[in-house]
Amino acid sequence: MIDLLVAGGGPAGLATAVHAARAGLETVVVERRQGPIDKACGEGLMPHSVRQLQRLGAEMDGREFRGIRYLDGHRTAEARFRAGAGRGVRRTVLHAALSQAAADAGVRVVQGEVGPVTQDSESVSAAGFRARYLAAADGLHSPIRRSLGLSGSEGRRRRWGIRRHVQIAPWSDCVEVYWGPDAEAYVTPVGENCVGVAILTSVRGGFDEHLAAFPLLAERIHGLEHGHDRAAGPLRQKVRNRSAGRVLLVGDAAGYVDALTGEGMGLAFGAAELLVGCVRADRPGDYDRQWRAMTRRYRLLTAALLHGSGFGPVRACITPASAALPSVFARVVNALGE
Numbered sequence: 001m002i003d004l005l006v007a008g009g010g011p012a013g014l015a016t017a018v019h020a021a022r023a024g025l026e027t028v029v030v031e032r033r034q035g036p037i038d039k040a041c042g043e044g045l046m047p048h049s050v051r052q053l054q055r056l057g058a059e060m061d062g063r064e065f066r067g068i069r070y071l072d073g074h075r076t077a078e079a080r081f082r083a084g085a086g087r088g089v090r091r092t093v094l095h096a097a098l099s100q101a102a103a104d105a106g107v108r109v110v111q112g113e114v115g116p117v118t119q120d121s122e123s124v125s126a127a128g129f130r131a132r133y134l135a136a137a138d139g140l141h142s143p144i145r146r147s148l149g150l151s152g153s154e155g156r157r158r159r160w161g162i163r164r165h166v167q168i169a170p171w172s173d174c175v176e177v178y179w180g181p182d183a184e185a186y187v188t189p190v191g192e193n194c195v196g197v198a199i200l201t202s203v204r205g206g207f208d209e210h211l212a213a214f215p216l217l218a219e220r221i222h223g224l225e226h227g228h229d230r231a232a233g234p235l236r237q238k239v240r241n242r243s244a245g246r247v248l249l250v251g252d253a254a255g256y257v258d259a260l261t262g263e264g265m266g267l268a269f270g271a272a273e274l275l276v277g278c279v280r281a282d283r284p285g286d287y288d289r290q291w292r293a294m295t296r297r298y299r300l301l302t303a304a305l306l307h308g309s310g311f312g313p314v315r316a317c318i319t320p321a322s323a324a325l326p327s328v329f330a331r332v333v334n335a336l337g338e
Helices: 011-022 047-056 091-104 143-147 207-211 215-221 264-280 284-309 312-324 326-337
Strands: 002-007 027-031 063-065 067-071 076-080 086-088 108-111 124-126 129-136 160-166 174-179 183-191 194-201 230-232 247-249
Touching: 002 011, 002 124, 002 264, 011 027, 011 047, 011 091, 011 129, 011 264, 027 129, 047 086, 047 091, 047 264, 063 183, 067 312, 067 326, 076 312, 076 326, 086 183, 091 108, 129 143, 129 264, 143 247, 160 207, 174 312, 183 207, 194 207, 194 215, 247 264, 264 284, 284 312, 284 326, 312 326
Parallel strands: 002 027, 002 129, 027 108, 067 174, 129 247
Antiparallel strands: 063 086, 067 076, 124 129, 160 194, 160 230, 174 183, 183 194
16 A cells, blocks of 8 residues: 555646655556646746745746736736746646656656545555545546535636747746736746747637737737647636545645636645645645645635626726735735745
8 A cells, every 4th residue: 555646647746746755655646648748827937836846856947037017008017026036837848847856756657547536444545556645636627526525616707718829039027917808818938939828718719819809919929920729717616625534635626716816836836745744644634724724815815806807897997006006016916926
């Protein structure tokens, strides 16, 4: 019997496995896809996420950014990070770096389906393995979470994300957020000649259709070579509890508010460390409380911004208010980034 079986070999699963292996736990990751694994995401890592990756020993190329800039076509607001730079990293590059960190830590990665999960008072069984605990890192629409009855009700406002890589040298040392009537467009520098453009919206439609709502951005990238579009959603995922017996949820499987503030990776890496601590202490029941405490600030700020942005008059004031109150905007950005 092994100590920890990790279901899912994305960034959250690999980070969990690295922490576990370094803590002396025999760990196996089961992932059905071959890497490096791509995914629709903004690809911007906030400063604290960069520090977490350094602690994990994940070395990777990318492009630094120094703050967040809001634009609405009329006004601009900018907040700089106080605690170091963030980094834009292609998802495939991030996955490759974490895979190498896991290999260096002695983690065994097995390609295959996790399949049904069963457990008793002493162990969990899945994918042909028996383990003391299982970390479910199987994504936004986690089958394990659903099978255990841990999924909450869906929210009224459903949002999706669409991402495209555009071949152009980054023109800013910030992540730019363009605010439109029904969507936001995030531009993240991810390489010397590449930016990622991610559009978040509650309105259905393709990338180019939504891009038309951001004329300044559309003009800048018009006609440039780009990669395939990737989409994900609905983004909001409510979870009743992050543990059930000896199964603990981590990463997007543990619940998600929105990509609005770019904190998904940082929360996943922090939760990975909490999960391993609870496994080592043989106290899985503590995990949900610790997860809620760690994510409270993010959940409150993101939920408040998301709720406000759902009303047209409030949405129209976000960038002007941020420009008029730069110190407040900077405090909010750094509260999320530090």
